[in-house]
Amino acid sequence: MIESTLRLSTANLTELEHLALNSELNVADGHARQQLSEGQQRIIDELPTLFEKAAVQPVADLERDAHRAFFHLMGQQSYPIGPNPVLSCYASSVAMEILARSLVTKTDAVALIHPTFDNIPDILRGVGLRLVPLEEDPLHAGDLSSVVPPDVGCIFVTTPNNPTGRVLTRERLAELAAECRRKDVVLALDTSFRGFDTRSHYDHYAVLEASGCRWVVIEDTGKLWPTLDLKVGLLAYSENVGLPIPKIYSDILLGVSPFILALVERFAEDAAGDGLADLHAFVAESRRIVRTTLADVPGVSFPDPDSRVSVERVDLGGRRCADVWSALHERQVYALPCTQFHWADPSLGDRSLRIALARPHTSLRAAVRELRAVLLAH
Ligand SMILES: Cc1ncc(COP(=O)(O)O)c(C=O)c1O
Structure with missing residues (x-):
């Protein structure tokens, strides 16, 4: 369960990101945590x-x-x-x-x-x-x-x-x-x-x-x-x-x-060479990993089909993000509930999670497989 000092409903996103910092399966914060390129x-x-x-x-x-x-x-x-x-x-x-x-x-x-x-x-x-x-x-x-x-x-x-x-x-x-x-x-x-x-x-x-x-x-x-x-x-x-x-x-x-x-x-300067295009390809592959791993989970969809940023929202169908978040937390997997992004009406984010994509693909794949197992059980 979430640390006793922190309640999911009242925590801000950064507090939730902080919980994830020491986990291998941290797909919470939007910071860049992929491997360095050769350049x-x-x-x-x-x-x-x-x-x-x-x-x-x-x-x-x-x-x-x-x-x-x-x-x-x-x-x-x-x-x-x-x-x-x-x-x-x-x-x-x-x-x-x-x-x-x-x-x-x-x-x-x-x-x-x-x-x-x-x-x-x-x-x-x-x-x-x-x-x-x-x-x-x-x-x-x-x-x-x-x-x-x-x-x-x-x-x-x-x-x-x-x-x-x-x-x-x-x-x-x-x-x-x-x-x-x-x-x-x-x-x-x-x-x-x-x-x-x-x-x-x-x-x-x-x-x-x-x-x-x-x-x-x-x-x-x-x-x-x-x-x-x-x-x-x-x-x-x-x-x-x-x-x-x-x-x-x-x-x-x-x-x-x-x-x-x-x-x-x-x-x-490095990005102005091929670096930025390589990064875009890397994030596109991360997005593909999330979408294909969860593709056949009943009720799940991706509300931002055109998005290219380094985060991906997952619509959980009828599932509540608080329940999914807690079940992930028990498995040491950290994503963000979307509630807090809806600062004027948190209920609008009640049924979705945000997954960070700027991660080594092995870690991302492992985290999303855990998410898949949690979703199939809920
Ligand atoms: C759109 C946007 N602006 C600003 C920030 C804050 O960035 P920083 O923590 O580097 O100050 C964030 C953090 O994720 C963000 O998503």
Whole structure:
């Protein structure tokens, strides 16, 4: 049974991920835990040299090179480099905290995509912001005027979304940005899972800038590469954003480790070769393992057929995720219940689980076989 100090219904997703950290069969957190590729292993073999380089090179140069390599890898040629340069943070959650603290100086409400990873609503609520749910279907199609409620100061969209993998198209982003401009609402994006899906590699910054809206984007190097959580979150914002972002950044940090910046640059360069395509093939194979292993389990389905991100939702049919989660836990297998992703209405996630795909295929296969046995018994 779940540890006595933690109740499944009230635990946040990170608490549940923490339980899984020491298990071989951890398919809970969305961190990258696959094996290093040969190219990545070569970078790790050169870490002492990289450390020496980071120690002597000016931080501004390292930061500029890391940003350029990462943003260009993601197709984001128009990222800001002028008077409002991108701010490097220890993690994307830190960028999120800076955004939340900035927003609350100007507004009391945010419209937030629903469902999404629960630390986003938790951070926004943590500074006292009121949240209005923004459902994915109306966000992606139909009349946008009702999607942007009149009484909020910001629209927050995770794209690709976690856990559904849905991606805002270029056309839809342009429409949403125009609507935000009309209503003078900040448009904030979390693109932490962008690296997995080339459909989100169009130049978002060009679209946002062309609209004239006030915008903020949180990028993340942390979901892609198995760097043992050596990562940065990147906080980009428009010159006209009207929020005290650099001031609040400086209330929290001076900057990130130059060593990690140098590492990010090297991993991004490696990915710009064949590395990113290899990673996409790896995740596609992980997804195939999950879907084929569970294919004939009665009632089970996969609600996100087009998803390319490194997590996969499994619809459990009539089964409750709390029961399945507990039975998996008894077998030392850890996945995430989807309840907490539905921050505005947890009951909507009651019948699904999320499986992390960025795992060695042997571990993933073993975990999903256990899941299959549990499902067949329920
Ligand atoms: C969409 C999204 N944004 C941000 C985060 C936070 O990332 P980190 O823990 O690296 O700060 C997560 C974590 O999984 C996430 O899913």
